Amino acid sequence: MASNQRIAEFSRYCASKDILARKFQTYMPVRWNSTYLMLKSALPFAELITSFYNVNTANDTRREKLPDGDWYVATVFVEFLKVFYDVTVELSGVYYPTYPLAILKLYDMADVLRQYSENVMVASAVVAMQKKFEKYWGKIPLLYALGIIVDPRFRFNGLEVFSKELGECLGLSETDVAEHLRTLKTQMFEIFSIYENRYSHGTAEPVPPQQQSQQQSKLMKIFFSKATTSCASGSGSSSQSQSQRQHVELNRYLSTEYSIVESDDFTTNDLLKWWRGKRNNFPILSRLACDVLAIPVSTVSSEQVFSTAGRILEERRCSLAPDTVEALTCLKNWENATFRQQHQPDTKELMDNFSNMIIEESSGSNQPTS
Structure with missing residues (x-):
């Protein structure tokens, strides 16, 4: 419906059905999200679009009627793309900490890829996506790991659970996952040593709170369901090197249980407040935590x-x-x-336009409808 003639035909058809004519955004290659938003906006009007298309192509032998199965394919794609859209938007935030969310969102994407790899309509594309995903995210980056460790709900126990669940989604061996966890733990203590040497006589500065809403992810629910068994040991592994045993402050944090509400009410913004309140208990670790929480996953939206x-x-x-x-x-x-x-x-503006765009009449313009 890109041409003026087609728009006029659609407007007359809607008028004959006593329906307010609407515009539908076409695919825009320069917008990363246009495919998802276009299909999402069109699905509620599937019956109207199908009827209009079939009526206007009834006498054209070169074109087949639009089958209902095509809309089922569109529905599958919308459900598939929604996860990536939501993850991209949430991790692009700049006014709330995003690193504590990174591994949770990686799991969401890996999980949806695993689910749709068995769907015949998208399997060929999804398998290729899985290979690319494993190439980039088969090993969790250190900053992503630190984002989980400085969350008192999870700490290193949470990182262990999340790494194993993510590895299972990606088909990684338990040996490789365990080896990478040991590497991350060693790197964590090395970074803390740097902070300990630099700030052993300093104090952490306050970080202003921001606004953010966060829903409890699927991976968080898995962790809390395993909390009584997987997290009973405190810091996870009982075997520590001599250098690790020396970091009293970090080990005390990793081995202490904290009473924090396990609900959607606790967001990454609350982590900043929590660490500000723990500056006296963890003067060095609180500085490290605030530095990690201040780094955005994506430097630009x-x-x-x-x-x-x-x-x-x-x-x-x-x-x-x-x-x-x-x-x-x-x-x-x-x-x-x-x-x-x-x-x-x-x-947001694009989505609002999708839901509010109507075809203007020659006598004036109609008001947008929801």
């Missing part, structure tokens, strides 16, 4: 990655030197930071 040009560049600036473009990008980001608008992608 998802929408900015794919569509920066319209915000920074235009025809008059298309010949600027790379250094100038970099400077303009930084200035724009600083300006947005002043007004706390660094993470306001066009996604």
Whole structure:
């Protein structure tokens, strides 16, 4: 329905059915999320679109009628893409800690890939995605691991459970997962040693709270269901090296149980508040935790990655030197930071437009409907 003629035909058809004519966004290659949002917006009007298409192609022998099965395929794709859309949006946040969410979201993606690998409609694409996913995320990055460790609900026990569940989703061997966990634990103590040497006589500075809403993920539920068995040992492994036994503050944190509500009410923002309240108990570890929580998983929002040009560049600036473009990008980001608008992608506006767009009549414009 991209041409004016087709839009007019659709408008007349809707009028004959006493339905308010709506516009539907076409696929836009420059938007990372357009396929998901386009299909999601069209599904509620599947019957209307099918009827219009079949009526207008009834006399065209070159075109077949639109079968209901095509809408089932669209539904499957929407359900499949929704996980990646939600993960991308949540991990692109800049006003709340995102590293504690990284492994949880990795599991969500790995789990949906495993589920859909047996779906004949998407299996060929999903298998290729699984191989690429395992290549990048077969080994959990250290900062992702630290994001879980500094969460007092999980600590190293949570990292163990999450790593095993993620490894199972990706088909990794238990030996490889266990070996990587040992590496992560060693690196964790090495980083703490650096902080211990640097800040043994200092105090942590406060971090201002932000706003964020977070639902309890599937992986979190798995962890809490195993808490009585998997986390009963405190820090996980009873065998520690001599250097690990020396870090009293870190070992005390890893071996202490904390009474924190295991619900959707506890968000990553609450971690900042929790660590601020523990600065006297863990002066060095609280500084490390706040440094980890301050690092974003993604340095720029998802929408900015794919569509920066319209915000920074235009025809008059298309010949600027790379250094100038970099400077303009930084200035724009600083300006947005002043007004706390660094993470306001066009996604919400695009979704609102999808749900509110109607075809204007020649006599005037109709008001958007929900």
